Amino acid sequence: MTNYFCESELHMKDEKIRVLLAKPPLDLHSRGILVVAAALRDAGMEVIYLEASPKVGIKEIVQSAMQEDVDIIGMSILSGSPGIILSKLLKVRDEMGLKRVPVIAGGIFPEEELEELKGKGVAGIFRPGTPTDDIVKSVRELAASRHKS
Amino acid sequence: MADRNEQDGLMETVREWEGEYERSIEKRPERKERFENLSWIKVNPLYTPRDLEGLDCEGDIGFPGKYPYTRGVYTTMYRVRPWTVRQVIGYGGGMESSERVKFMEKHGQTGFSIVFDHPTNMGLDSDEEVAEGFVGREGTALDTLQDMRDLLRDVDMTKGGINIIAAHPAILAMVIAVAQERGIDLKNLSGTLQNYPIIGHTMGSCSDVYGGVSFFSKRICIDIVEYCTRNLPRWNSVSIAVRNTREAGCSAVQEIAFGIAPAIAVLKGCTERGIGVDEVAPRISFFLNSHRDFFEEIAKFRAMRRLWARILREEMSARDPRSWQMRFHCQTSGDAMTYQQPLVNIVRGTLYGLSAVLGGCQSLHINSADEGFAIPIEETAKLSLRTHQVILEESGVADTIDPLAGSYYVEWLTNKLESEARDILNKINSMGDWWDPKVRGWVSREIADVSYRFQKEVESGERVVIGVNKYVEEIKYPFPIWREDKDFIRKQLERLNRVKRERDKKRWEEAANNLRYACKNGINILPPTIEAVKAYMSLGEITRIYRES
Numbered sequence: 001m002t003n004y005f006c007e008s009e010l011h012m013k014d015e016k017i018r019v020l021l022a023k024p025p026l027d028l029h030s031r032g033i034l035v036v037a038a039a040l041r042d043a044g045m046e047v048i049y050l051e052a053s054p055k056v057g058i059k060e061i062v063q064s065a066m067q068e069d070v071d072i073i074g075m076s077i078l079s080g081s082p083g084i085i086l087s088k089l090l091k092v093r094d095e096m097g098l099k100r101v102p103v104i105a106g107g108i109f110p111e112e113e114l115e116e117l118k119g120k121g122v123a124g125i126f127r128p129g130t131p132t133d134d135i136v137k138s139v140r141e142l143a144a145s146r147h148k149s
Numbered sequence: 150m151a152d153r154n155e156q157d158g159l160m161e162t163v164r165e166w167e168g169e170y171e172r173s174i175e176k177r178p179e180r181k182e183r184f185e186n187l188s189w190i191k192v193n194p195l196y197t198p199r200d201l202e203g204l205d206c207e208g209d210i211g212f213p214g215k216y217p218y219t220r221g222v223y224t225t226m227y228r229v230r231p232w233t234v235r236q237v238i239g240y241g242g243g244m245e246s247s248e249r250v251k252f253m254e255k256h257g258q259t260g261f262s263i264v265f266d267h268p269t270n271m272g273l274d275s276d277e278e279v280a281e282g283f284v285g286r287e288g289t290a291l292d293t294l295q296d297m298r299d300l301l302r303d304v305d306m307t308k309g310g311i312n313i314i315a316a317h318p319a320i321l322a323m324v325i326a327v328a329q330e331r332g333i334d335l336k337n338l339s340g341t342l343q344n345y346p347i348i349g350h351t352m353g354s355c356s357d358v359y360g361g362v363s364f365f366s367k368r369i370c371i372d373i374v375e376y377c378t379r380n381l382p383r384w385n386s387v388s389i390a391v392r393n394t395r396e397a398g399c400s401a402v403q404e405i406a407f408g409i410a411p412a413i414a415v416l417k418g419c420t421e422r423g424i425g426v427d428e429v430a431p432r433i434s435f436f437l438n439s440h441r442d443f444f445e446e447i448a449k450f451r452a453m454r455r456l457w458a459r460i461l462r463e464e465m466s467a468r469d470p471r472s473w474q475m476r477f478h479c480q481t482s483g484d485a486m487t488y489q490q491p492l493v494n495i496v497r498g499t500l501y502g503l504s505a506v507l508g509g510c511q512s513l514h515i516n517s518a519d520e521g522f523a524i525p526i527e528e529t530a531k532l533s534l535r536t537h538q539v540i541l542e543e544s545g546v547a548d549t550i551d552p553l554a555g556s557y558y559v560e561w562l563t564n565k566l567e568s569e570a571r572d573i574l575n576k577i578n579s580m581g582d583w584w585d586p587k588v589r590g591w592v593s594r595e596i597a598d599v600s601y602r603f604q605k606e607v608e609s610g611e612r613v614v615i616g617v618n619k620y621v622e623e624i625k626y627p628f629p630i631w632r633e634d635k636d637f638i639r640k641q642l643e644r645l646n647r648v649k650r651e652r653d654k655k656r657w658e659e660a661a662n663n664l665r666y667a668c669k670n671g672i673n674i675l676p677p678t679i680e681a682v683k684a685y686m687s688l689g690e691i692t693r694i695y696r697e698s
Contacts (some may be wrong), residue, residue, distance in 0.1 A: 079267055
């Protein structure tokens with residue numbers, strides 16, 4: 001579990017949007033998520049990054065989200081099956097009482113699965129070629145609507 | 150003196166031309182604000198003899214097959230033996246992948262290369278919980294010796310090398326077991342295991358497999374090298390897969406340095422065990438990328454070959470010329486391939502493949518049109534084969550050796566990349582070596598920084614990616630996208646369960662005890678791992694014993 005991107009500036013903690021970025025346990029292609037982590041950090045957010053590891057399963061990811069009190073969970077999926085992984089993540093999230101923390105996902109997603117995933121409750125899907133600014137904007141909006149609710 | 154005058158005259162002309170160029174661009178500006186390659190090296194409008202002052206034609210460029218091998222590792226290169234057409238294959242299980250192996254051979258593939266799914270790479274079985282959603286997706290799922298037998302069923306193991314993209318000793322053990330079943334003398338078994346002390350976040354990290362214990366991953370890496378050195382003289386026991394590090398985002402210059410540093414670390418690890426540099430270095434091979442910048446890539450291959458030769462001879466005291474020869478397989482960039490307008494990837498693949506050929510690769514994989522988002526379908530995979538064939542048999546580029554030698558630009562860039570890569574290597578040496586987590590942490594951060602810098606340049610439009618930030622169109626696919634067989638996982642679990650049910654329990658126990666004993670007592674783990682796979686111990690079971698012992 002490495003989080004070189006977690007820069008804690010305590011005095012700003014209350015105002016900062018906190019994002020947990022994670023990869024499913026065996027999803028080893030991390031270039032995209034590292035770029036997104038840097039972009040969110042540059043936009044002033046606090047990013048907690050969980051590296052792909054067999055020791056960090058879906059349950060551990062949701063537990064971290066709870067412990068870190070994040071506003072949003074971002075999953076990067078390049079190798080794994082998005083349908084299987086995201087369904088499991090949403091289920092565990094709901095079971096652990098974190099339903100109000102939105103889940104967004106980035107990576108390679110088959111066209112035909114997009115609607116189904118959104119229907120299941122994935123709050124945003126970012127496919128290859130998405131400018132990082134779009135991701136920053138969506139995260140801000142999702143975090144803001146969460147604080148209002 | 151005549152030479153001197155001639156030289157002065159030439160320099161005068163160069164200065165005059167530069168003056169003219171400056172005046173011209175004052176009237177009509179250059180089409181870009183900055184001209185920089187992928188390592189952010191400034192590219193001049195023109196290169197002339199002035200840029201090659203001090204270059205020694207024999208000592209720096211030399212001849213093919215002669216030190217420092219700038220022009221290629223072999224004397225005859227592609228005039229006698231073309232590069233191996235080695236498109237990587239891997240999906241489903243052994244049975245499923247072997248179908249594709251047959252298809253590719255039928256259409257002109259000349260070498261075998263297999264990639265495994267992530268659970269296999271990390272030493273897990275297909276039925277483990279964390280493997281869910283990954284089985285057979287990005288490579289072949291392999292659990293037991295039976296899967297390896299299925300995979301190799303139509304492969305002639307005596308012909309051409311068996312390239313195994315994996316770091317797990319049990320996978321090599323399975324190849325050895327199949328070879329022995331077929332009565333092949335291990336002395337003649339040729340191939341490559343990508344036994345590479347990789348950095349954590351790229352792909353298939355050894356330290357992840359062995360529970361984060363890096364000293365153990367070093368031990369296993371060197372165990373494999375030691376075993377191969379003694380028993381498999383024609384086997385490449387290490388393939389430095391810096392190609393994947395490049396995919397993670399590093400630059401061409403960094404690719405050179407981040408490839409040579411782990412290779413040196415392996416050699417030093419071997420020396421600590423009393424295995425000499427000249428025993429190992431000739432069987433170290435490299436696995437490199439070929440990316441967007443055409444000339445930079447060609448210069449990279451030439452520079453890396455020369456730097457390796459110089460370091461091995463001058464700093465590592467290697468005496469066997471084979472130790473100085475940097476042989477490499479190349480797989481063209483996947484990260485430069487786009488999800489948008491996939492047909493454009495065929496054009497990209499052609500250019501990247503051409504750089505690799507002009508750079509003197511020994512073996513090549515040209516990515517297919519769908520590389521940006523899926524396993525290639527048969528049709529796109531076949532097109533990749535055809536691309537090799539056009540380069541080799543139609544274009545004429547392979548008819549003379551190292552045709553770009555002597556180009557002012559390519560030679561200048563070769564020098565530049567060599568010297569910048571050397572600076573990075575010096576920095577690594579001052580911090581420690583590749584086995585040191587501190588060094589790998591630094592490397593990881595460097596890669597992330599460079600990849601982010603590039604991304605920002607794409608987003609600002611400074612770096613053009615056709616179809617992504619320029620000439621954008623709605624996404625449409627002119628061919629079907631690969632989809633896995635939904636029933637595959639059930640089939641694979643059935644295969645695994647059948648093997649577990651039918652195996653000889655007593656033989657399994659014995660093999661487990663021997664393996665545990667070897668792990669605990671510093672005995673080379675390859676021989677007991679070979680016994681274990683023959684007793685049908687699964688990959689996951691073997692990994693657990695490694696981890697627990």
